[in-house]
Amino acid sequence: MSEAWEPRIVAFFCNWCTYTAADLAGVSRLKYAPNLRTIRVMCSGRVDPQFVLEAFARGADGVLIGGCHPGDCHYISGNYKCLRRFKMLRRLVRDMGIEEGRLRLEWIAASEGEKLKNVVNEMVAHVRALGPLRLNQKFAEWDEEMNQLEHAVGEAQKAKEPVHA
Amino acid sequence: MTGIPNTDGNGRRGAAGEEIRIGFYVCHCGMNIASLVDVAAVAKEAAKLPHVIVSREYKYMCSDPGQEFIMQDIRENRLNRIVVAACSPNLHESTFRGAVARGGINPYFFQMVNIREHGSWVHTDAAAATAKAIDQVRAAVARVAKHRPLERRRMEVNQAVLIVGGGIAGITAALNLADAGKKVYLVEREPTIGGHMAKYDKTFPTLDCAACILTPKMSAVREHPNITLWTYSEVTKVDGHVGKFKVTVRRKPRYIDEETCVGCLECISACVFKTPKFEDEFNEGLGKRKPIYIPFPQAVPPLVTIDPETCLKFKTGKCKSPCETVCDRKAVDFSQTEKTEEIEVGAVIVATGFKAFDVTRLPIYGYGLYDNVYTALEVERMVTSSGPTGGEITLRDGRVPKSIGIIHCVGSRDKKTNRWCSRVCCMYSLKLAHLLREHTGADVYQFYIDMRCPGKGYDEFYERMLDEGVQMIRGRAAEVTDWTMSPEEEGKLVVRVEDTLAAYVRRIPVDMVVLSTGMEPAVGADEIRRMFNISCSTEGFFLEKHPKLAPVETATAGVFIAGCCQGPKDIPDTVAQAGAAAAQALALIDKGYVEMEPNTSYIDPDDCSGCKSCIPLCPYHAIAFDEGSKKAVINEALCTGCGTCVASCPSGSISQNLFEDDQIFSEIEEVLSHV
Numbered sequence: 128m129s130e131a132w133e134p135r136i137v138a139f140f141c142n143w144c145t146y147t148a149a150d151l152a153g154v155s156r157l158k159y160a161p162n163l164r165t166i167r168v169m170c171s172g173r174v175d176p177q178f179v180l181e182a183f184a185r186g187a188d189g190v191l192i193g194g195c196h197p198g199d200c201h202y203i204s205g206n207y208k209c210l211r212r213f214k215m216l217r218r219l220v221r222d223m224g225i226e227e228g229r230l231r232l233e234w235i236a237a238s239e240g241e242k243l244k245n246v247v248n249e250m251v252a253h254v255r256a257l258g259p260l261r262l263n264q265k266f267a268e269w270d271e272e273m274n275q276l277e278h279a280v281g282e283a284q285k286a287k288e289p290v291h292a
Numbered sequence: 293m294t295g296i297p298n299t300d301g302n303g304r305r306g307a308a309g310e311e312i313r314i315g316f317y318v319c320h321c322g323m324n325i326a327s328l329v330d331v332a333a334v335a336k337e338a339a340k341l342p343h344v345i346v347s348r349e350y351k352y353m354c355s356d357p358g359q360e361f362i363m364q365d366i367r368e369n370r371l372n373r374i375v376v377a378a379c380s381p382n383l384h385e386s387t388f389r390g391a392v393a394r395g396g397i398n399p400y401f402f403q404m405v406n407i408r409e410h411g412s413w414v415h416t417d418a419a420a421a422t423a424k425a426i427d428q429v430r431a432a433v434a435r436v437a438k439h440r441p442l443e444r445r446r447m448e449v450n451q452a453v454l455i456v457g458g459g460i461a462g463i464t465a466a467l468n469l470a471d472a473g474k475k476v477y478l479v480e481r482e483p484t485i486g487g488h489m490a491k492y493d494k495t496f497p498t499l500d501c502a503a504c505i506l507t508p509k510m511s512a513v514r515e516h517p518n519i520t521l522w523t524y525s526e527v528t529k530v531d532g533h534v535g536k537f538k539v540t541v542r543r544k545p546r547y548i549d550e551e552t553c554v555g556c557l558e559c560i561s562a563c564v565f566k567t568p569k570f571e572d573e574f575n576e577g578l579g580k581r582k583p584i585y586i587p588f589p590q591a592v593p594p595l596v597t598i599d600p601e602t603c604l605k606f607k608t609g610k611c612k613s614p615c616e617t618v619c620d621r622k623a624v625d626f627s628q629t630e631k632t633e634e635i636e637v638g639a640v641i642v643a644t645g646f647k648a649f650d651v652t653r654l655p656i657y658g659y660g661l662y663d664n665v666y667t668a669l670e671v672e673r674m675v676t677s678s679g680p681t682g683g684e685i686t687l688r689d690g691r692v693p694k695s696i697g698i699i700h701c702v703g704s705r706d707k708k709t710n711r712w713c714s715r716v717c718c719m720y721s722l723k724l725a726h727l728l729r730e731h732t733g734a735d736v737y738q739f740y741i742d743m744r745c746p747g748k749g750y751d752e753f754y755e756r757m758l759d760e761g762v763q764m765i766r767g768r769a770a771e772v773t774d775w776t777m778s779p780e781e782e783g784k785l786v787v788r789v790e791d792t793l794a795a796y797v798r799r800i801p802v803d804m805v806v807l808s809t810g811m812e813p814a815v816g817a818d819e820i821r822r823m824f825n826i827s828c829s830t831e832g833f834f835l836e837k838h839p840k841l842a843p844v845e846t847a848t849a850g851v852f853i854a855g856c857c858q859g860p861k862d863i864p865d866t867v868a869q870a871g872a873a874a875a876q877a878l879a880l881i882d883k884g885y886v887e888m889e890p891n892t893s894y895i896d897p898d899d900c901s902g903c904k905s906c907i908p909l910c911p912y913h914a915i916a917f918d919e920g921s922k923k924a925v926i927n928e929a930l931c932t933g934c935g936t937c938v939a940s941c942p943s944g945s946i947s948q949n950l951f952e953d954d955q956i957f958s959e960i961e962e963v964l965s966h967v
Contacts, residue, residue, distance in 0.1 A: 137963060144827070147382065147827075147847070149409065150409040152414055153408060153413040154413070156413055158414055158416055161421055163410075164431070165410055165428070166431070166956060168935065168951060169951060172934050172936030172939060173934065173938060173939055175938070175956075178957070178960060181957060182960050182964065185960060185964040187964055199822070199827065201825060201934075202932060202934035202936065203911035203912075204911050208936050212939070237847065238827060244414075
């Protein structure tokens with residue numbers, strides 16, 4: 128990418144609350160940053176931790192999960208299950224060296240277009256301040272390092288091998 | 293995963309072996325999208341994507357010619373996948389699926405991209421909005437290539453309807469449905485139906501008597517063979533889904549046998565309390581009632597109720613209970629206990645009404661501090677001939693008021709309390725002005741911000757009140773005080789107000805102040821909406837599916853809303869909305885079946901390890917463990933398609949139709965492919 132870096136945030140929105148809130152933000156003509164790429168799921172409970180990891184691995188600078196407020200889930204309790212996974216996932220992501228704030232779970236009700244706007248703008252500003260994550264490029268760099276290391280170790284071992292006459 | 297068939301059940305094309313041929317369409321939506329998103333660039337980019345055979349732009353894709361494009365292209369270009377970039381799928385997904393099906397391919401070989409609500413309407417930078425649209429289109433094109441043909445499921449629908457709330461909305465809906473031959477359960481929290489309307493004296497703008505038009509309807513409810521009326525009852529639990537809701541209703545004991553009581557009211561006269569002593573809720577506390585009471589003479593059902601909080605039999609156990617002995621039908625039953633009823637219904641109409649604004653939240657108006665400050669509902673009871681004062685307007689100090697000030701927008705259009713306009717207060721304030729003048733001949737002042745009288749005959753009524761001599765003072769009343777500054781203010785309440793038309797601060801001395809309270813969501817609305825899975829707006833009123841096109845539907849299929857639970861409205865609008873809700877419920881159940889979206893989950897038995905971790909996750913108990921094969925099995929009829937089990941399966945053996953892992957992974961890959 129030649130032009131200036133822009134944060135890229137992948138969003139998983141539940142159909143009933145947060146996706147609808149985003150529709151409402153649209154109908155209300157609220158303005159927010161264009162850095163979001165939304166993927167619609169029926170329930171935040173459908174958000175597999177692998178989706179989040181995949182998004183980071185493919186170069187997302189942030190991942191936003193949006194679900195219904197506790198007690199308001201269209202499917203009774205899918206959002207709680209999402210929350211449980213999220214808590215585990217947040218630790219995992221932190222341990223991978225990904226800063227807090229790049230992964231967010233927000234409860235945004237269908238009527239909260241304003242909250243959606245604020246959350247998106249806030250998150251984009253925060254991720255912009257953190258700078259690019261570029262895990263996809265780092266993976267390539269790490270692979271390269273590993274290759275070089277393997278190569279070096281191989282060379283060293285070769286050198287150590289006794290030379291038979 | 294099972295192999296993909298060449299055609300779906302209806303012989304529509306769309307197959308595994310077949311070459312994927314995608315048609316892409318981007319909508320201008322007039323200028324709604326095209327004014328910001330470069331639609332030509334989107335179409336050009338889409339044309340370069342794999343499998344895209346046709347890429348077009350058009351002014352209005354949802355119009356007939358727009359849909360015709362899709363159908364024609366399917367036939368002429370042998371397309372078998374369609375992507376439309378336009379508005380929200382919540383608006384037009386079903387429209388385009390219909391077009392796709394009419395074109396001859398399975399309607400689920402379709403994906404919609406939202407570039408209006410999530411694009412042109414929320415962004416300001418054209419290049420960024422276009423880039424975003426292209427990314428999302430790329431994801432949709434990648435995803436649709438992985439779609440499989442799906443069929444909607446048909447489920448039988450129970451022919452009964454539950455109506456929650458027995459105000460004018462619930463009554464209207466119940467009668468409409470019952471007249472159509474459907475079984476109706478009407479559940480009301482209070483001892484009688486009638487709701488707020490039963491408390492009013494006259495209705496604006498025609499000034500016809502509320503009781504005269506309401507009570508015949510209440511009696512009709514009681515007598516209708518298709519209506520089961522449960523008053524003094526509350527819904528406590530709701531399970532199931534559209535077509536088959538399982539509802540639990542708690543029936544509070546009224547300590548009177550409903551079957552035998554004929555409503556002769558002998559028991560009330562016999563009560564050991566010779567005079568009524570306890571606050572009468574129906575009369576807004578202006579009157580008194582005994583522990584054994586009937587809310588008002590025309591209550592439906594015409595049954596007395598014993599209040600255990602005040603009845604001596606319950607409080608001390610020492611009452612001789614003359615009510616019991618005087619009843620020749622032996623209807624008084626102190627041993628009655630709470631009952632629970634379980635019913636199954638196909639649809640639900642929620643009509644739980646409103647609560648009047650609590651005026652103690654605005655102490656500047658002196659309610660509770662000065663005796664002669666009343667709420668509009670209290671005055672409504674006072675002017676009623678069957679009310680606590682028999683229609684006499686006597687103040688709490690016994691005087692008849694010679695001047696009355698009516699303060700508008702108490703708890704409405706006020707940033708400190710409620711932002712919204714309650715819509716009815718201007719009109720009912722004018723009505724009360726008329727009635728108060730009629731009863732007392734007093735001078736009436738209206739303190740208003742704006743007069744809002746839109747409605748049939750409403751503005752004419754306003755003109756009429758001006759002609760009758762009602763004084764109009766434009767300005768929000770600042771306070772009500774008894775601090776006098778001149779002899780003519782002695783012994784009166786003074787309303788301080790900035791008269792914004794005369795441009796100075798005035799002090800108006802009056803004998804009586806009426807606070808025109810706004811409408812708020814009903815007490816318990818929050819529990820109701822959670823039980824029935826209804827969203828609410830930030831102020832707490834129930835949210836309709838679409839503000840214009842689906843005003844009585846909710847996001848939960850089979851649950852409809854009517855009346856003030858959806859937002860403040862007057863009686864004509866409430867009745868119209870209740871009729872609409874009844875018609876929608878009828879349309880739903882009368883067909884006999886509902887079609888369910890096919891986005892259910894399924895388990896691949898070859899991969900299932902039988903770990904059972906998915907089973908407790910399903911809130912609908914749709915997953916069972918098959919002891920024979922030692923595998924989990926999903927009951928498609930119970931699955932609602934949330935996909936929570938899919939994300940949890942450790943062996944990855946559960947998939948969700950339309951939200952398959954590979955479909956979502958391809959979306960992730962494509963939205964990030966340019967990073």
